[in-house]
Amino acid sequence: MQIAESDPRRFMQAFAHACGGAGEVFLCNPDWGAFERNQVDALLRSAPADAKANPELGWLMIPTGGTSGRVRFARHDAETISAAVRGFTRHFELAQVNAVGLLPLYHVSGFMAWMRCALTGGEYRALDWKAIERGERPVLPTKTHGWVISLVPTQLERLLRDADATEWLRGFRIIFLGGAAAWPQLLDKAAVARLPLSPGYGMTETAAMIAGLRPAEFLAGARSNGAPLPHVQVSLSDDGNIFVGGGSVFRGYFPEWREADESFATSDGGYFDESGQLHVTGRRDAVIITGGEKVDPVEVEAALRGTGEFLDVIVVGVPDAEWGQRVIAVYPASSQPRIDAVSAALARLLTPSKRPKQFVAIPHWPANAQGKVNRAEASRAAMEELKRS
Known part of the structure; x- marks a missing residue:
């Protein structure tokens, strides 16, 4: 089954319906053009009949690789998603996640923001970025565990230009920053504004975040991507390539499968500092x-x-x-x-x-x-x- 919905409510309904059935579920970008759709169709045609020993594994296909010019789907399932949520909540000491969602649900970051709320009994509130940028920023109800929001650096830069938007951001318990590398001046500006920022690192293949800086560390002057979350093992090759193992690592790129105990070699380089914080230096293939x-x-x-x-x-x-x-x-x-x-x-x-x-x-x-x-x-x-x- 393919889900290609931009509206959050319709996406949630379609996903709930898909989870009640059998077979693979593909999350698709409704804005894909013929170029991307042809790639998806070719993938589905090339897939052999999949006689899985365990149909509970690897059934959820989350798209990745579109920005590199080739669409791929990373295999996930309830086990990988749950592992990612457990590690996330332990790392940030959040018994319940209440999130403002600005990213589409077919994207791993948007999807995982929703899953963190769903699996911890929290509230997920989908908002429109353009409306936020225009100044339509709602007053969020008080929550015992507060609210979190995820931004990419460009969004943060735009909101920091506006005093009212900056004040609105101060009301969040955590502001997660990812999707691209943030430049030093932006981070310094956020620190001066006393924003509870959490620069992190993750990818579709790991069900989003695998390392994250806690806001208190950021405001104390740290400028890394944070320590690895407890559900993953992050290691480096001799030449600095980042490898990831653990419960949230994907099962393989559809239609293929990975070995379950094999660490995933990312395309990113990095290093650990003396305090065990990960610094991601960028894509090695770029x-x-x-x-x-x-x-x-x-x-x-x-x-x-x-x-x-x-x-x-x-x-x-x-x-x-x-x-x-x-x-x-x-x-x-x-x-x-x-x-x-x-x-x-x-x-x-x-x-x-x-x-x-x-x-x-x-x-x-x-x-x-x-x-x-x-x-x-x-x-x-x-x-x-x-x-x-």
């Missing part, structure tokens, strides 16, 4: 090699955002006959950054190999309603603009 030098796009993006000239920007590498890859910055054409000022600031912050060689404006910024950008689509659009120039 590193740009230019003239033999390695450039981490996350580092360059943080520097670009720190100039104050960009709200939305990504850094990618494009083929270059001389350097192998050329570093470029891509941003929406509706922005009006002062490129001269940006270049002057970067000259003080970054070595020459890391500085973008071109700044490319694209007419349509491929971000969802919550502000998370489809990097693959933005990169393709930038390549088209470069061909025209």
Whole structure:
């Protein structure tokens, strides 16, 4: 069964109905176009008849990988979801979770926000991000265990511009921050505003969060992704690749299966500090090699955002006959950054190999309603603009 609902109430009804039946349940993005739908159809056609020894395992398919240009489904089930919720509540000492939901329920972060509430007897309240941004921020009823909310860095940056929105955010017990790397200036601004922020780390394959900084640690000056949650085992290879094991790790990418006791090798790099806090340094497969030098796009993006000239920007590498890859910055054409000022600031912050060689404006910024950008689509659009120039 496929569920492709953007309306939270209809999604919940469809999911409850699906759970009462048999067979696999696929969560699908209703905004997928023909490109993504064709990938899903091809996946379903290629799947062999699945004679599972235990039909209770791996039946819930949560989409992942769309931003890399290829849709995949991570197999989850009641066991993996429950393990993730138990670890989350223990780590943050929440006997009950009451959450404001801004992300769609077909996305792992939105889905898990709902599941945490459902499995702890809390309240889940779906709100519209555009309405929040316009100033339509409801007064939430008092709860013994408070309220939590999840934001991506772009959303936090926009709300921090508004004094009333900032005051509204102070009313939450925890503000989870994920979906993309936050730049240092944003975190410092949130700390000055005394927001109970929790930068974290997780992915679809692990049923969302596997590490999270507690708000008290953040306000005391910590700037990591937090300690691993108790339901997972996070380890590092000799070269810094992050591996994850534990009860919330997915069963495999549909239609395949993983070995149950096998740690999952992520595409992310990181390190532990002396206090056991995890620092995620970015996707290892996104590193740009230019003239033999390695450039981490996350580092360059943080520097670009720190100039104050960009709200939305990504850094990618494009083929270059001389350097192998050329570093470029891509941003929406509706922005009006002062490129001269940006270049002057970067000259003080970054070595020459890391500085973008071109700044490319694209007419349509491929971000969802919550502000998370489809990097693959933005990169393709930038390549088209470069061909025209």
